[in-house]
Amino acid sequence: xxxxxxxxxxxxxxxxxxxxxxxxxxxxxxxxxxxxxxxxxxxxxxxxxxxxxxxxxxxxxxxxxxxxxxxxxxxxxxxxxxxxxxxxxxxxxxxxxxxxxxxxxxxxxxxxxxxxxxxxxxxxxxxxxxxxxxxxxxxxxxxxxxxxxxxxxxxxxxxxxxxxxxxxxxxxxxxxxxxxxxxxxxxxxxxxxxxxxxxxxxxxxxxxxxxxxxxxxxxxxxxxxxxxxxxxxxxxxxxxxxxxxxxxxxxxxxxxxxxxxxxxxxxxxxxxxxxxxxxxxxxxxxxxxxxxxxxxxxxxxxxxxxxxxxxxxxxx
Numbered sequence: 001x002x003x004x005x006x007x008x009x010x011x012x013x014x015x016x017x018x019x020x021x022x023x024x025x026x027x028x029x030x031x032x033x034x035x036x037x038x039x040x041x042x043x044x045x046x047x048x049x050x051x052x053x054x055x056x057x058x059x060x061x062x063x064x065x066x067x068x069x070x071x072x073x074x075x076x077x078x079x080x081x082x083x084x085x086x087x088x089x090x091x092x093x094x095x096x097x098x099x100x101x102x103x104x105x106x107x108x109x110x111x112x113x114x115x116x117x118x119x120x121x122x123x124x125x126x127x128x129x130x131x132x133x134x135x136x137x138x139x140x141x142x143x144x145x146x147x148x149x150x151x152x153x154x155x156x157x158x159x160x161x162x163x164x165x166x167x168x169x170x171x172x173x174x175x176x177x178x179x180x181x182x183x184x185x186x187x188x189x190x191x192x193x194x195x196x197x198x199x200x201x202x203x204x205x206x207x208x209x210x211x212x213x214x215x216x217x218x219x220x221x222x223x224x225x226x227x228x229x230x231x232x233x234x235x236x237x238x239x240x241x242x243x244x245x246x247x248x249x250x251x252x253x254x255x256x257x258x259x260x261x262x263x264x265x266x267x268x269x270x271x272x273x274x275x276x277x278x279x280x281x282x283x284x285x286x287x288x289x290x291x292x293x294x295x296x297x298x299x300x301x302x303x304x305x306x307x308x309x310x311x312x313x314x315x316x
Contacts, residue, residue, distance in 0.1 A: 001249070001258050003211050003242045004076045004143050006151050006169035007235045009225035013149045014235050016265030016274075017066055017076045019056075020244050022251040022258040029275065029300040030057050030064065031291050038062045038104045042096035042129040049108035052288060054273055056264055060299055063100050064107070066264055068273060070288055071111040074266035075144035077103050081174045085139055085156040086125045089132075094124035099137045099156075112146045116154075117163050125156065143171040147268045153177045170215045173208040180212045187213050193221055206244060215242060228267055232274065236283070239263045246278065279304050 001020035006013055019027070032038060032053040039047045039062060055067020066076040090096040097105050102125060110116040127137045142154040143166065151166040155176055164177045168190075172180070187203070188196045198217060203210035218238045225231035243260040251258050264275040272287040284302045291298065 001173065001206070001208075001244065002076075002078045003215050003239070004078060004171040005215050005219045005235070005238060006143075006145050006149075007219065007222065007225060007231045007238075008149050008169075009227055009231040012147060012228060012231075012267060012269035013145055014228070014231050014265045014267050015074045015076065015143070015145045015151070016235055016239065016263065017078070018239055018242055018244075018260045019065065019262045019264070020258055020260050023256050025058050025261070026060075027056055027058055027065075027262060028060055029273070029286060029302070030055060030060070030062070031288075031298040031300070032062075032104075032108075033295045033297065036297060038108065039097075039101040041101075042090045042098060042124075042126055042135065044130065047097070047101065047105060047108070049104075051108060051111070052294065053104070053107045054271070054286065054288060054291075055107070055266075056262070056273075056275065062104065064104055066266065067103070067107055068266040068268075068271050069107040069111075070271060072147045072268040072271055073107060073110055073112060073116070073144060074146065074268055075103065075106065075142055076171070077138075077140045077142055078171055079173050080139050080141035080155065082139060082156070084159070086127050086137055087159045088126060088128050090126050090128070090130045091124040094122050096124045096126060096130070098135050099125050099140045100135075102140070103142060106142070106144065113144050113148070113150045113152055116144060117152060120154065120161050120163055123161055125161065141171070141177075145268065149268070168216050169219055170212055172212045172215070175208070180209065183209050184213050184216060188217070190216075190220075193217065206249065211242060228269060232265060232267075235265050236263065236276070243278070275302060277302055277304050280307050282307050282309075 004017040052070040055064035246259040
């Protein structure tokens with residue numbers, strides 16, 4: 001239950017997401033240096049980062065859920081339910097990684113979307129390692145962008161990985177990307193959005209299809225941002241409209257509620273990340289320039305308690 005969008009500005013773009021989750025979890029920001037061992041491939045070989053990475057993880061563990069690398073490649077992971085998305089066996093002719101580690105692998109190895117999609121045929125995801133042992137393999141799909149503002153979605157399909165150019169700048173959850181686009185075009189003429197009655201005809205639900213349509217419309221109809229700060233403002237305005245409050249969606253499976261735990265963004269130009277929790281309205285920022293010791297893994301935690309700023313302090 002997550003929504004990702006991309007907002008362009010004059011010489012860059014922001015990509016970010018809501019993290020909607022159905023069971024208790026903690027999250028924090030991680031920084032990875034170059035040559036950091038962030039995992040193992042499915043043949044037992046260690047995986048090392050060629051590039052510095054910055055992003056958000058669960059429970060202070062290395063697999064990132066969203067992030068940016070030092071070259072401005074930015075991306076997110078989203079839940080993508082399906083059946084038999086990944087094969088069970090490894091492929092000796094390809095690079096074998098779990099779906100849990102692929103996002104880190106992408107940020108660790110590619111400078112751009114072009115590099116990423118050109119290498120996709122060499123990547124193999126499986127649910128078991130080379131010894132036949134089951135590994136953690138979440139049902140994920142991925143959205144990436146870079147300084148060219150090109151946006152792509154990567155999905156598992158028929159045991160392989162496929163990619164789509166994404167001029168709609170939105171990703172939610174299942175169904176697949178082509179199905180989302182088809183339903184979007186059934187709902188509105190994407191070339192004549194000014195004729196669409198948004199206040200009346202936008203879907204009101206929070207299922208993936210409804211969120212895809214709403215996020216696309218709000219993103220596409222947003223004014224063109226002149227710079228990063230303005231784009232960031234537009235991004236948070238749209239994402240605030242896509243958030244789920246605690247208690248809004250009851251989850252019978254876990255006896256908890258699904259709600260938005262955080263909103264985050266990543267910038268292709270400054271390589272800056274921002275993040276805001278569900279319980280604290282303040283937006284926190286971090287960039288590679290802020291990291292003092294760039295040669296070691298570092299963890300950062302944001303304040304979860306509700307905070308306000310004294311109006312007199314803001315005028316000093």
